[in-house]
Amino acid sequence: MAPETLKAHRPADGPDTVVEVAGVRFGAGGFPVIAGPCAVEGEHQMMTAAEIVREGGASMLRGGAFKPRTSPYSFQGLGAEGLRLLERAGKAAGLPTVTEVLDPADVGLVAEHVDMLQVGARNMQNFRLLQAVGRSERPVLLKRGPAATVEEWLLAAEYVLDQGNPRVVLCERGIRSFETSTRNTLDLASVAVVKALSHLPVVVDPSHAAGRRDLVLPLGLAGLGVGADGLMVEVHPRPDEALSDGPQQLDRDQFLRLMEALGVGRIREAVDQVDRELVRLLARRLELALSIGRVKAGRGQPVRAPEREEEILAGARAEAERLGLDADFAEEVFELVLRHSRSLQEARRQAL
């Protein structure tokens, strides 16, 4: 099949797909954060984690009940009991939930307890599992395999889409490389590549990529910068006592700091956009004032037209009041604009 006919691919100029998970929208221009412990370890741990996640302003709660551990002797998760605890914590905090499903036979059970099914990195090419979640009604978070190319990752998504489930969110969580200073290498470029190739939303998981909590904040910000549609981070009330992935989990303070950093970053972006627009409008206004200045000069009229200035200032005050802006402030800004405009017109006249 030609690549452009794949369901995961973006048709020329096609729109982004927005994946909605119980009211949380991925791919709609926002930056939803999924947070929670690596594993559900017990009721108190899960409830406390959910409270922290809610307090920080995240959009979804995570927690592993079936854990894909490298060693068979490591904590394997609480299984069905973990699903129940995650569901209860999500309801208490008012947050939709996501958890990993390891076995195609468990898809139905897991789907009963959570809002979104996660296919983990190690199972990215478990084709039977992909088909099983593809037949589910639940949206799917599809993690990139640690040694998978972007093409293989998108073909894995294709298995889910091909079964009739259109709600797939991709997750870049780091790949194997020669570099040993981080657990995996966060492939930020893959996010930009996926955004160009596919219409599916993609989120970044800096926790599993870095394996170190000190790198989660900068890598999370980098994910925002590269155009990801959201974040997944691990948060634990007591990371030092965690039964899995302790070194990469954030405690409450670290998580709140991350959320604050992301928030400011996003608001600043919006402010920068407004500022650029303000400067563009000022330049346009001045250009128009200079055109009027030329006409006045041609007719021998003075630069200053006090009545017109009064009219402009009164108009600015009225518009400010209508918008709930301080009218004195608006008048001051416009006095400055008018003063500059006058002096520029005078200068042009003298240069004639």
Ligand code: PEP
């Ligand atoms: C996880 O998110 O719980 C997890 C095991 O991650 P990954 O599949 O990316 O290793």
Ligand code: MN
């Ligand atoms: Mn983990």
